[in-house]
Amino acid sequence: MVRSNKRNHAAQNIPASHALAAFSFMTRSTMTFRRYLVLAFVSVSAPLGDTFLDVGMKRIGPVSLAHISTLFHAVSTPWVAGGIVLLIGFFASYLTALSWADLTFVLPATSFGNVVVALLARFWRHEQISLARWVGIFLITAAVGFVTQGPSYTEHEQPITAPDAKEVCQL
Amino acid sequence: MSMLHHSALANAAMIGSIVVAATVGDVLIASAMRQIGDLDDIKADSGLVGAIKAVVTNTRFFCGVAAMAVSFFSLLFALSHADLSLVAPASASLTVVTNTIAGKLFLKENVDKRRWLAALCVCVGVVLLAR
Numbered sequence: 001m002v003r004s005n006k007r008n009h010a011a012q013n014i015p016a017s018h019a020l021a022a023f024s025f026m027t028r029s030t031m032t033f034r035r036y037l038v039l040a041f042v043s044v045s046a047p048l049g050d051t052f053l054d055v056g057m058k059r060i061g062p063v064s065l066a067h068i069s070t071l072f073h074a075v076s077t078p079w080v081a082g083g084i085v086l087l088i089g090f091f092a093s094y095l096t097a098l099s100w101a102d103l104t105f106v107l108p109a110t111s112f113g114n115v116v117v118a119l120l121a122r123f124w125r126h127e128q129i130s131l132a133r134w135v136g137i138f139l140i141t142a143a144v145g146f147v148t149q150g151p152s153y154t155e156h157e158q159p160i161t162a163p164d165a166k167e168v169c170q171l
Numbered sequence: 172m173s174m175l176h177h178s179a180l181a182n183a184a185m186i187g188s189i190v191v192a193a194t195v196g197d198v199l200i201a202s203a204m205r206q207i208g209d210l211d212d213i214k215a216d217s218g219l220v221g222a223i224k225a226v227v228t229n230t231r232f233f234c235g236v237a238a239m240a241v242s243f244f245s246l247l248f249a250l251s252h253a254d255l256s257l258v259a260p261a262s263a264s265l266t267v268v269t270n271t272i273a274g275k276l277f278l279k280e281n282v283d284k285r286r287w288l289a290a291l292c293v294c295v296g297v298v299l300l301a302r
Contacts, residue, residue, distance in 0.1 A: 027281045030209075095200070095226060099210040103201035104274040104282050107267060108289035114300055136299030143292035146285050154281045 027151035030100045036148075038093050039106070043113040045090035051120070052083030101152040108147040115140050182257065185249035189262040192242035194269040198277050199235030205278070206231060260301030264294040 056079030057063075063070045074080045097106045115137050121127040129137075207213070207225050214222045226232055249258045271290040275282040 095204055096210045098201045098204040099207060102274065102280040103197060103278060104271050104280050104286045104290070107197075107270055108286070108293050111267070111293040111297070114297055118300055130302065132299045132302045136296040136302075139292040139296035139299065143289040143296065146292070147289040150283065150285045151281070154279065156279060 026155050028153055028155055029151050030153040031148075035097070035100065038097055039101075039109050040112075042090060042093045042097055042106070042110045044116055045086045045093065047113045047117045047120075049083045049086030049090055051117075052079050052086060056080035056083060102154055105147055105150075105152045108143045111140050112144050182249075182253050185245065185253065186258060186261050186265065189242050189245045189249060189258070190265045190269055192238050192245055193262070193266045194273050196235045196238035196242055197266075197270050198273045199231055199238060201235075201274070201278055203229045203232035203235055256301060260298050263301075264297040267293045267297070 056074065056077050059079065060070065060074050060077065063074070075084065094106070094110075097110075101109075118129060118133055118137055122129045203226075204210070207229055210222050210225075213225050217225075246258065246262065249262075267290050271282055271286065274280040
């Protein structure tokens with residue numbers, strides 16, 4: 001009910017100059033502060049979850065095929081369990097984001113996770129970041145800026161066609 | 172020379188299969204979520220259980236997850252034959268571009284200049300970060 005009202009509202013906002021144009025879609029912003037927080041969580045939870053798994057598995061050490069049951073034990077360790085919880089949270093937030101924003105909006109907007117990994121490496125693990133990496137960080141940050149300034153959702157409407165000849169004659 | 176050519180071709184094929192499977196997965200999942208509708212509205216109407224039920228009972232969603240699983244195992248296979256420094260950035264950056272093309276073609280999203288520019292920036296940025 002709520003959704004159909006939103007669609008009707010969107011349809012009424014079609015500019016008069018385009019009234020006879022055959023539209024197949026229109027874009028609008030569906031973003032709120034809470035939804036930006038969801039995108040931020042998508043960006044951060046995936047690299048953080050991967051890092052947790054990495055730390056956990058490094059502590060357990062190499063797992064051989066002969067002792068594959070070690071993997072089941074790994075799931076119960078705090079780091080691996082934390083990583084799994086974060087990755088489940090990532091997937092749930094990613095699905096939620098795709099339900100109110102376009103794929104071509106969500107992917108660039110959440111690519112900031114790559115930057116988070118590089119910054120963690122620089123300031124937490126004190127790794128050196130080359131000039132090429134700083135350029136990469138700048139490009140991804142710019143991409144997030146570009147895409148989040150634009151509309152987030154493509155609204156698919158029924159094509160609005162010009163009235164056919166019979167209707168015009170009846171008028 | 173022939174060995175080198177074969178190796179480059181094999182790497183391209185492995186990266187190609189990761190990219191294709193990941194793109195199919197992303198498009199199917201995005202399409203499923205569009206079919207299901209705004210999860211915030213569903214949650215407001217039928218609660219969290221209703222929202223989870225709406226997702227897990229969608230066939231397209233499971234096809235998308237299956238494609239993502241294929242992409243993941245293709246990545247594991249590729250990593251056992253080629254270097255991480257080649258496979259990871261190449262597949263990640265190409266997937267951004269193929270997803271943008273697929274979003275326009277199959278999901279009929281309005282991919283304007285802004286989104287093309289963003290996709291290209293992410294594509295180049297991911298490659299540079301992996302160096």
